[in-house]
Amino acid sequence: MAIKADSAVVADQRRDQMLEAAAQLIAERGFADTRISDVAKRVGASPALVIYYFGTKDTLLTEALRFSEQTFYSMADELLASTPSLVKRLETLVHLTCVPQTQGEIPGSWGLWFDLWTQAFRHPEVKKDRVELDQRWRSMVAQVVRDGIHHEEIATVDAEEFAVAFAALLDGLSIQVALEDPVVDPERAYRIAMRFASTALGFDWKPTRRRSSRS
Amino acid sequence: MAIKADSAVVADQRRDQMLEAAAQLIAERGFADTRISDVAKRVGASPALVIYYFGTKDTLLTEALRFSEQTFYSMADELLASTPSLVKRLETLVHLTCVPQTQGEIPGSWGLWFDLWTQAFRHPEVKKDRVELDQRWRSMVAQVVRDGIHHEEIATVDAEEFAVAFAALLDGLSIQVALEDPVVDPERAYRIAMRFASTALGFDWKPTRRRSSRS
DNA sequence: CTGGGTTGACTGACTGTTCAGTCTATGGGC
DNA sequence: GCCCATAGACTGAACAGTCAGTCAACCCAG
Numbered sequence: 001m002a003i004k005a006d007s008a009v010v011a012d013q014r015r016d017q018m019l020e021a022a023a024q025l026i027a028e029r030g031f032a033d034t035r036i037s038d039v040a041k042r043v044g045a046s047p048a049l050v051i052y053y054f055g056t057k058d059t060l061l062t063e064a065l066r067f068s069e070q071t072f073y074s075m076a077d078e079l080l081a082s083t084p085s086l087v088k089r090l091e092t093l094v095h096l097t098c099v100p101q102t103q104g105e106i107p108g109s110w111g112l113w114f115d116l117w118t119q120a121f122r123h124p125e126v127k128k129d130r131v132e133l134d135q136r137w138r139s140m141v142a143q144v145v146r147d148g149i150h151h152e153e154i155a156t157v158d159a160e161e162f163a164v165a166f167a168a169l170l171d172g173l174s175i176q177v178a179l180e181d182p183v184v185d186p187e188r189a190y191r192i193a194m195r196f197a198s199t200a201l202g203f204d205w206k207p208t209r210r211r212s213s214r215s
Numbered sequence: 216m217a218i219k220a221d222s223a224v225v226a227d228q229r230r231d232q233m234l235e236a237a238a239q240l241i242a243e244r245g246f247a248d249t250r251i252s253d254v255a256k257r258v259g260a261s262p263a264l265v266i267y268y269f270g271t272k273d274t275l276l277t278e279a280l281r282f283s284e285q286t287f288y289s290m291a292d293e294l295l296a297s298t299p300s301l302v303k304r305l306e307t308l309v310h311l312t313c314v315p316q317t318q319g320e321i322p323g324s325w326g327l328w329f330d331l332w333t334q335a336f337r338h339p340e341v342k343k344d345r346v347e348l349d350q351r352w353r354s355m356v357a358q359v360v361r362d363g364i365h366h367e368e369i370a371t372v373d374a375e376e377f378a379v380a381f382a383a384l385l386d387g388l389s390i391q392v393a394l395e396d397p398v399v400d401p402e403r404a405y406r407i408a409m410r411f412a413s414t415a416l417g418f419d420w421k422p423t424r425r426r427s428s429r430s
Numbered sequence: 431c432t433g434g435g436t437t438g439a440c441t442g443a444c445t446g447t448t449c450a451g452t453c454t455a456t457g458g459g460c
Numbered sequence: 461g462c463c464c465a466t467a468g469a470c471t472g473a474a475c476a477g478t479c480a481g482t483c484a485a486c487c488c489a490g
Contacts, residue, residue: 011435030337032247036480046437051481111336118329120394122245131396138398164391164399165407171390172383179335181346183353184379192380199414226469251446261471262446272446437486441479448475456467 015053017043022064023071027108031061031115062126065116068106069133076140086148087205090197093141097174098189110178138163145201154201162200169196230268232258237279242323246276246330277341280331283321284348291355301363302420305412308356312389313404325393353378360416369416377415384411 021042025034036057040047054060076096083089096102106112120130138160145159173193176184191207198205236257240249251272255262269275291311298304321327335345353375360374388408391399406422413420 014435030333035478047480048438048482049436052435052437055481057480111333114329114333114336117390117394118245118326118333121326121329127394130394131398134391134396135398161407164403165384165411168387168391168399168404168407169380169384170387172386172388175332175386176349176379176383179332179342179345181349183346183350184383188379189383192376192383196380196411229469250444263448263472264470266447267470432490434489435487437484439483439485441482443480444478446475446477449473450471452469452471454467454469457465459464460462 018050018053019064019067022060023068024106026061026064026115027106027111030111034061066129068112073136086144086153087203089144094190094193097170098177098193099186138167141166154203157201166197169193233265233268234279234282237275238283239321241279241330242321242326245326246334249276281344283327288351301359301368302418304359309405309408312385313392313408314401353382356381369418372416381412384408
């Protein structure tokens with residue numbers, strides 16, 4: 001079994017390697033400009049092998065999108081688990097979406113969101129996936145709120161409804177930040193998001209005067 | 216002069232024809248899957264002519280994006296001009312972004328936003344353009360608010376700050392609606408947006424029980 | 431010797447772009 | 461009023477490059 005597993009494990013590693021490489025490349029060049037041979041080159045294999053594993057370019061890239069989004073949400077999950085208070089948790093979420101280069105993320109990973117949306121808009125499979133992923137995201141937000149209520153950090157509110165609105169707001173703000181809109185810099189996005197949350201949930205929050213991050 | 220103008224006018228018409236056709240096609244198939252020959256076919260011309268006018272595929276598609284976004288904003292402008300009250304104006308804006316098939320728009324025009332963002336993320340020219348367009352959008356929102364203050368429909372607020380937040384929220388909600396998230400149907404998006412506005416600006420608003428639009 | 435991982439070489443289709451030249455009409459010289 | 465030169469819109473055909481996907485063969489662990 002260890003024997004069979006061995007080759008299977010190698011194969012799985014290869015697959016994951018390729019998925020990660022594909023995700024990186026999509027982030028760098030965009031979905032449409034990512035070639036099979038690029039992915040192959042990055043993992044040190046031949047283009048034919050990539051096809052061997054994924055059958056078609058489209059499934060590779062599509063799975064790569066899934067892969068990286070899941071990675072993102074998993075990271076968010078962990079981060080939340082190791083953060084105690086409601087406010088800090090919310091700050092974490094905002095930070096994660098609205099501030100560039102958070103954590104060890106793939107650089108330019110915002111491009112992945114744009115491509116995900118673009119693909120989802122036209123391909124039902126991707127669309128279905130994205131809906132699930134986003135539901136997971138909103139559930140996380142809602143759970144954070146419910147925990148806050150449970151720990152009596154805030155009064156009772158409709159956690160689900162808040163989650164929908166908050167998630168949408170974060171999406172919108174992250175777009176502006178990702179596209180480097182001079183009017184909506186990360187700091188401002190951060191402030192707007194937290195102000196919204198504090199108003200909707202009824203807790204005190206004031207922007208901490210953090211010195212502007214070095215450009 | 217009428218003579219010279221004649222050919223010039225024909226040429227301009229052709230250009231606009233092509234831009235519109237390109238915009239439609241981008242909306243239908245997506246930026247990446249729009250071929251020059253498709254555009255040519257739709258206007259009843261040869262692919263060579265399209266190149267003759269635009270020089271390169273990329274400038275055609277890019278200009279087509281600009282073209283259609285400008286069209287959208289112009290429509291919004293007109294709509295606002297013919298709407299008197301603050302609340303009705305806000306409802307118009309929300310409707311425009313969060314309800315499918317508003318007006319005589321290009322069907323599937325949401326796809327254009329996704330493609331615009333995706334392109335803007337990587338191409339500085341497009342990015343610059345988008346920033347301007349979005350600034351125009353926020354200015355419209357801010358102006359609506361200022362008008363409302365001036366007509367004493369609401370108390371004084373920071374119109375600019377509201378515009379940034381509201382625009383972001385609308386973007387986020389429109390994404391969910393465009394991608395047909397079952398949790399965020401148009402009606403709910405509408406409600407969330409208006410609730411946010413009424414809270415932030417301090418006016419009364421309650422959702423009108425409109426019977427669900429036939430599917 | 432068997433079978434799965436792996437590859438290099440290849441191809442077939444697609445498509446942006448070029449180019450040489452056609453067609454039409456305008457406008458000036460006679 | 462006729463004719464030729466010029467320009468600009470327009471096209472068919474070819475070119476050139478790109479790439480996803482195929483295939484027959486190879487390598488090697490078991």
